[in-house]
Amino acid sequence: METKSSDHGVKAHGDGWLLTVALIEGTGILSAGSSKPFDLYAVFTCNTKRKTSSIKFHASDPKWNEIFEFDAMDDPPSRMDVAIHDSNQLDEAPIGHAEVNFLKSNLSDLMDIWVPLDGKCDPASNPKLHLRIFLNNSRGTEVVLNYLAKMGNEVGKKINLRSAQTNLAFRKLFNLPPEEFLIDDFTCHLKRKMPLQGRVFFSPRIIGFYSNIFGHKTKFFFLWEDVDDIQVIPPTLSIGSPSLMVILRKDRGSEAKHGAKATDHHGRLKFHFQSFVSFNDAHRIIMGIWKMRSPGQEQKGEVIEESEPKELQAEECGSLFTHEDVKMSEIFSSVLSVDVESLMEMFSGGQLEHKVMQKTGCLDYSSTEWELVSRNIFKRQISYKFDKALSRYGGEASTTQQKYALVNQDGWAIEEVMTLQGVLLGDYFNLQLKYHMANIPSKPNTCSVQVLLGIAWLKSTKQQKKITKNIMSNTSNRLKELFSLVEKDLTSRNGGS
Structure with a gap:
């Protein structure tokens, strides 16, 4: 059986704000509707730093008596997240969680506290953790x-x-x-x-x-x-x-x-x-x-x-979208068997992008190189014509895209504003799309993709509902086909892994 290694008792080092947490015990940590006890361990997260306790097997009232010392932090922490996990369910959400907010508590109040746990635990058993928390700074005044x-x-x-x-x-x-x-x-x-x-x-x-x-x-x-x-x-x-x-x-x-x-x-x-x-x-x-x-x-x-x-x-x-009040709706969401770095090839202007765009009905496809326009934001222009399967009227699309790395996840966001020419009522609206692509930490070579679509109406028309329905449906189907083609192409190169 796989066990979780513990880093309890590791001495903190450095100069600044020092956080010490003593995990004493827990009580009432029972599953709702099940008598089977958990194999419990605790995870404390503060200012992106993490400490993990040892595992207590088959325990609903575990006794830890372990001390965790966080390396010195330049800034006083605002909060500490506390999570209780079952070691038999490593990839699942915690069975109990709580937050210690340093701004809402005097430090003296944290020296001996019982913290209630929310989550999957049976609330009737009053699940909680006994903690002693000390925060001070080594630099004095x-x-x-x-x-x-x-x-x-x-x-x-x-x-x-x-x-x-x-x-x-x-x-x-x-x-x-x-x-x-x-x-x-x-x-x-x-x-x-x-x-x-x-x-x-x-x-x-x-x-x-x-x-x-x-x-x-x-x-x-x-x-x-x-x-x-x-x-x-x-x-x-x-x-x-x-x-x-x-x-x-x-x-x-x-x-x-x-x-x-x-x-x-x-x-x-x-x-x-x-x-x-x-x-x-x-x-x-x-x-x-x-x-x-x-x-x-x-x-x-x-x-x-x-x-x-x-x-x-x-x-x-920050945002490419100038129409701030446009409602954005999810039109595609999926988990792909490739990592984000590989997936970004479909936005690189290379052979893969041209191939899949042409297969999904975009003719004479061309794109400019990504250009750095701000500290961490890149922009490019795209143009193409529609084949008859995409639009029976034909027509052309001109698109501006910008990309930037996600702040709190390993991945990218791409914003897109599309204008249409030669399409019925094409000058009445612009399309806004946002792609959100992030690696899934618990699953190597796997990423999540979400695409949102909004329609910015420049002029009013009685056809608005009908056009909206058609655009949502057609774009959703096209994205399913597009990402399926990309995933097949990328995984086939890796031997189907």
Whole structure:
């Protein structure tokens, strides 16, 4: 039987924030509707670092008494995820999970706690873990000065230490623990249905917003580590300077939902901040902290120069899609027996791409080379004609694609905007597609593919419902055929593996 190796008892090393977790015991960890006990082990994850306990066999009330020390972290952690697994079900979701949020707890409260577990465990048995958690920093009072100096180097200007009174007021406003400190704050408007004037606050672990208009208060904060993307929105006629769109990861930041402008088709909350007195200063700070909180993160926002803010193009701001309100629907989803690196050959402009596109009805197919247009974003142009099987009217398609590496997964996203010529009512709409392709960590040489489609209507027509139905159906069928051909071609080269 395969056993899970344990890294308990390994001493931490380094200088910074030190996290020590003592896993004492668990109680009531039983399967709902089954009397068979689990073979249990615990996994603790904090700031992408992971620690795994030993396995306790056939135990519903396991006794561990194991200590885990995380290597020093430059930034104070915001949360620690706790998961309980059954070693007989290695590829499945945890049977129980919990979250320890350091921003909602005073550190003294964590020194001896029982953490309730959610998940597959029988709730009637009150499943929980007994933990002792200690978080401190080895740099003492220098930790704040070191952080601000590092932050200043990142953004290219000195960041001054705020007064003790200012930091105390900031912590009190958002009910934060004593180790949190303010980096910077800016006057701005929060854009929802109506713009709301207030202040946005940046600290090492949170972005917070506060407004008090004639006694009507609006207040929320969310974690930096929950930020999935930061996009710059170009100026408009009504707002003469750029603004910032902060997009959270799916199902994160629910406590701040009342401050969000919208929830996108992925279930991600979007927060829109505008009318900064100095957009460039705010942008430098927000991108600098995000980069420091997420080492190696693929950033999609470019720092713009104060002298030329209006030259920022939409595709340099993260998304190729200019029609933000278009509803995107999943039209294809599959698991393929190839890895993402191999699959990306179908977007390389090479022989495989030309072959499969022609087989799926795209004639005279041509594509430009991928061109780096922003720090981590590549763009290219594609054109082709439809054969009669795809469109009885014939017609041509002109497509702009951009690609970027996924932030939290091993894979790529490709966005595509397609315009049609010579197709019935083709000038009434554009098509928006997004491909999301990621390796599946538990299954080598396997990746998941999801494709979303949205129709941006440029003019109204009574045929809108009929056209939408036809496009959805035809594109879905074409993608099934396309990815099937690609998978067959790639796997046949590897001997069908």
